[in-house]
Amino acid sequence: MAGKVGFVSLGCPKALVDSEQVLSRLRAEGYQAVPSYQDADVVVVNTCGFITPAVEESLSAIGEALKQNGKVIVTGCLGARPEVIQEAHPEVLAVTGPGEIDKVLGAVHKAIPPDKNPFTSLVPPAVKLTPKHYAYLKIAEGCNHKCSFCIIPQLRGLQVSRDAGEILYQATRLVSAGTKELLVIAQDTSAYGVDIRHRTSEFQGRAVRAQLVDLVRELSELGAWVRLHYVYPYPHVRELIPLMAEGKLLPYLDVPLQHASPKILRAMRRPGGAESHLRTLQEWRSIRPDLAIRSSLIVGFPGETEQDFQLLLDFLAEARLDRVGVFTFSEVEGADANRLANPVPEEVKQERKDRVMALLAEISLQKQRAKVGRELEVIVDSYGEEPGVVIGRSQYDAPGIDGLVYAETDGTVKIGDRIRVKITGSETYDLFGHALGVLPWRPKVPLLGPALSRA
Numbered sequence: 298m299a300g301k302v303g304f305v306s307l308g309c310p311k312a313l314v315d316s317e318q319v320l321s322r323l324r325a326e327g328y329q330a331v332p333s334y335q336d337a338d339v340v341v342v343n344t345c346g347f348i349t350p351a352v353e354e355s356l357s358a359i360g361e362a363l364k365q366n367g368k369v370i371v372t373g374c375l376g377a378r379p380e381v382i383q384e385a386h387p388e389v390l391a392v393t394g395p396g397e398i399d400k401v402l403g404a405v406h407k408a409i410p411p412d413k414n415p416f417t418s419l420v421p422p423a424v425k426l427t428p429k430h431y432a433y434l435k436i437a438e439g440c441n442h443k444c445s446f447c448i449i450p451q452l453r454g455l456q457v458s459r460d461a462g463e464i465l466y467q468a469t470r471l472v473s474a475g476t477k478e479l480l481v482i483a484q485d486t487s488a489y490g491v492d493i494r495h496r497t498s499e500f501q502g503r504a505v506r507a508q509l510v511d512l513v514r515e516l517s518e519l520g521a522w523v524r525l526h527y528v529y530p531y532p533h534v535r536e537l538i539p540l541m542a543e544g545k546l547l548p549y550l551d552v553p554l555q556h557a558s559p560k561i562l563r564a565m566r567r568p569g570g571a572e573s574h575l576r577t578l579q580e581w582r583s584i585r586p587d588l589a590i591r592s593s594l595i596v597g598f599p600g601e602t603e604q605d606f607q608l609l610l611d612f613l614a615e616a617r618l619d620r621v622g623v624f625t626f627s628e629v630e631g632a633d634a635n636r637l638a639n640p641v642p643e644e645v646k647q648e649r650k651d652r653v654m655a656l657l658a659e660i661s662l663q664k665q666r667a668k669v670g671r672e673l674e675v676i677v678d679s680y681g682e683e684p685g686v687v688i689g690r691s692q693y694d695a696p697g698i699d700g701l702v703y704a705e706t707d708g709t710v711k712i713g714d715r716i717r718v719k720i721t722g723s724e725t726y727d728l729f730g731h732a733l734g735v736l737p738w739r740p741k742v743p744l745l746g747p748a749l750s751r752a
């Protein structure tokens with residue numbers, strides 16, 4: 298019998314996918330994942346090291362695992378800076394960097410040797426850390442951009458895309474197992490396939506190209522919702538919008554714009570500005586008027602004047618984005634932006650964040666109110682506290698970060714069902730309504746032969 302492993306997964310969906318890969322490999326070797334520190338023979342902590350609060354959270358999670366268990370292996374983004382971990386917690390057994398799955402496994406083997414029993418070594422299904430009905434699908438690792446506030450390219454290296462065939466076999470297996478929503482992620486989804494020159498690979502006896510529009514078309518054939526995250530605002534992104542009009546891709550784009558002042562964006566080493574952002578949004582919305590845009594912004598970047606900030610507010614008032622995450626600029630060790638002149642005082646950063654949040658809340662309230670009276674398709678994530686009430690998300694909302702829909706049902710609706718909901722009420726971010734019925738679910742999964750083992 299091999300050992301028991303506790304796992305703490307911090308950070309973004311990209312880190313979550315790394316955790317799933319480590320746990321899948323450990324399970325294939327006969328290790329057992331356990332939910333408590335006390336039951337574990339060793340604990341793996343997958344850290345986030347992006348911004349200072351994330352580093353602090355990671356160090357505290359490592360400290361907690363050491364206190365509760367004592368045998369701890371650290372991996373993930375903060376693992377790329379072993380000196381930070383070893384200084385705070387010299388007693389950790391091993392430190393490995395992001396995506397270093399083999400090294401994590403090596404460290405676990407050293408702590409608790411793997412089982413040699415051939416019966417437990419039969420390959421079980423992959424471990425998923427999300428509910429059965431949705432899954433993150435990572436299509437590339439690393440990033441080729443050089444945003445001045447970010448150290449992801451240093452941590453995870455340049456972009457390496459997966460072959461389209463490999464992704465499609467994995468997606469097919471997920472949909473066969475009950476996944477109804479595929480959340481496509483990478484550091485920059487829109488650059489998918491560029492590094493491998495859009496080479497073709499085999500899927501179900503035909504050649505498929507590593508190119509985003511082609512990949513989305515293929516994924517949509519499986520019948521699950523397909524949602525795109527982390528889309529860099531390149532001009533070619535417009536080619537995706539017709540796929541939404543055809544119902545092949547959810548009318549949702551997660552496009553981190555970060556700012557609207559051309560001066561600040563230049564200092565961030567990112568493209569565009571308010572005018573070009575607005576042109577792009579108008580073009581996309583002319584093809585799919587109900588397109589939901591999620592974005593993220595950084596306020597208080599070094600050199601941001603009141604005028605730059607006002608430009609951002611004016612842009613937001615006009616752009617009317619649907620969901621926005623707002624962060625105050627925070628230094629990341631090793632990032633070029635730390636050396637920029639004119640840092641913004643903390644209290645000014647916070648005050649700007651509050652002002653931008655107030656404007657965004659007002660826009661969100663109006664946008665949610667406009668949905669009252671509509672019928673929306675909703676995927677059910679959980680049961681509410683009141684009998685018969687379920688909590689789900691519309692096509693315009695991603696799990697964990699966007700708004701919720703609370704729907705009254707006749708009590709027969711289950712988690713993972715896709716239902717039609719008549720919207721009767723709204724708040725700033727959430728919607729309320731009643732279910733009109735469960736939508737039929739027909740996955741269009743090709744029969745997989747021996748190729749299944751490739752997924």
Ligand code: SF4
Nearest residue numbers: 440442444447449484
């Ligand atoms: S696009 Fe910019 S912010 Fe995103 S991972 Fe790459 S370098 Fe970092």
